[in-house]
Ligand SMILES: NC(=O)C1=CN([C@@H]2O[C@H](COP(=O)(O)OP(=O)(O)OC[C@H]3O[C@@H](n4cnc5c(N)ncnc54)[C@H](O)[C@@H]3O)[C@@H](O)[C@H]2O)C=CC1
C-alpha cells in the first residue's frame with residue numbers, strides 16, 4: 001500500500017481514545033505513531049515532571065531527544081485518568097516491571113478492550129512471555145490480548161522513517177482492530193495469529209544482538225557477525241517452534257526483520273550492552289552505564305531454562321550467558337564454531 005493510500009486509510013479510519021502505559025523511548029514513540037494515525041492518545045508517565053514535559057513542551061528529552069511530539073498527544077501521571085474511557089490499552093514498560101504495573105491497573109482497565117504488549121522480554125523467575133503475564137494478572141481471555149513486534153528501533157520511527165510491524169492475537173478481530181489503530185502513513189502493521197512466534201522473535205533477537213555487540217566490541221568483523229546472525233536465526237526458530245511458534249513467523253518481520261535491525265544498529269540497547277561487554281566492561285558496569293532497558297540481559301536466564309525444559313540447545317545464547325557471568329572471555333564467543341552438533345549443512 002502506498003503512502004497516499006495509507007493516509008486515506010488513517011483519515012477515513014475511526015478516531016479512537018487510546019492509552020499507552022510507559023513513557024520511555026518505545027511507549028512515547030508508539031503513542032506518537034497512534035496519534036499520527038488519527039487517534040486521541042493519552043500516555044502514562046510514572047513521573048509527574050515527565051508527564052508535564054510531554055504535555056506542555058511536546059518533548060521527552062530523557063528518552064527521545066530532538067523529537068517533536070504531536071500537539072494532540074498528552075501525558076498524565078495518573079493512571080486512573082489515562083485509562084478512563086480508553087478503547088485500547090498499550091503496555092510498554094520493562095518486562096521485569098510489568099507485573100507490578102498490572103497490579104496497579106488491574107481494576108482500571110475498561111471491560112472488553114484490547115490490551116496490547118509492546119514489550120520484548122520474558123519474566124525472570126516464571127519464564128513467562130509478556131502476553132502470558134498479562135493474561136495471568138488481568139485474568140483476560142487470551143483473545144483480548146495482542147502483541148506488536150518487528151524491526152522497530154524507536155528513534156527511527158519517531159523520525160517517521162517508513163517501517164512495518166506485526167500485530168498478533170489469537171483473535172483475528174483484536175489483531176485487526178489494533179493493526180488498524182496503529183497503522184499510519186509511515187508505520188504499517190500486518191496481522192498474524194501466531195502470538196508465540198511473534199513474541200519469542202522479539203525476545204530472542206535481543207539475545208543474538210547482545211552476542212553481536214560482544215564480538216563487535218572485541219573487534220571481530222562482518223564474517224563473524226554474519227555467522228552469528230545466520231546461526232542465531234536457526235537457534236531462534238528451533239526454540240520458537242518447540243514452543244508452538246510457526247517457522248514462517250521467525251522468517252518474517254518479527255524474527256529475521258527485527259534481528260537485522262537490532263544486530264545492525266548502534267541505536268539498539270542490547271547491541272550496545274554487548275559491545276561494552278566485548279570491550280571488557282563487567283556486567284555491573286554495563287548496567288550502570290545504560291540508562292534505558294536492555295531486555296536481553298534479563299531474558300537470557302529464563303530463555304535458557306525454557307530451552308532446557310524442551311531439550312533445545314542454544315549454543316549462542318548459552319555463550320552469551322557465560323560472558324554475562326564472567327566465565328567466558330568475550331573473544332571466545334564463537335558458537336558457530338564450537339557447536340558440538342553434527343556438522344551442519346549451512
Ligand atoms: N526502544 C525501542 O526501540 C523498542 C523497545 N521495545 C520494547 O519496549 C519495552 C519498553 O522499552 P523502552 O521504552 O525502550 O524502555 P526505556 O528504558 O526507554 O523506558 C522504560 C520506561 O518504563 C518506565 N518504567 C520502568 N519501570 C517502571 C514501573 N515499575 N512502572 C512504570 N514505569 C516504569 C521508565 O521510567 C521508562 O519511562 C521493552 O520491552 C523493549 O524491549 C520494543 C520495540 C522497540
Ligand SMILES: O=C(CO)COP(=O)(O)O
Nearest residue numbers: 150151152153268269270
Ligand atoms: O526492539 C528493538 C528494535 O526492534 C529495540 O531494540 P533494543 O531494545 O535493543 O534497543
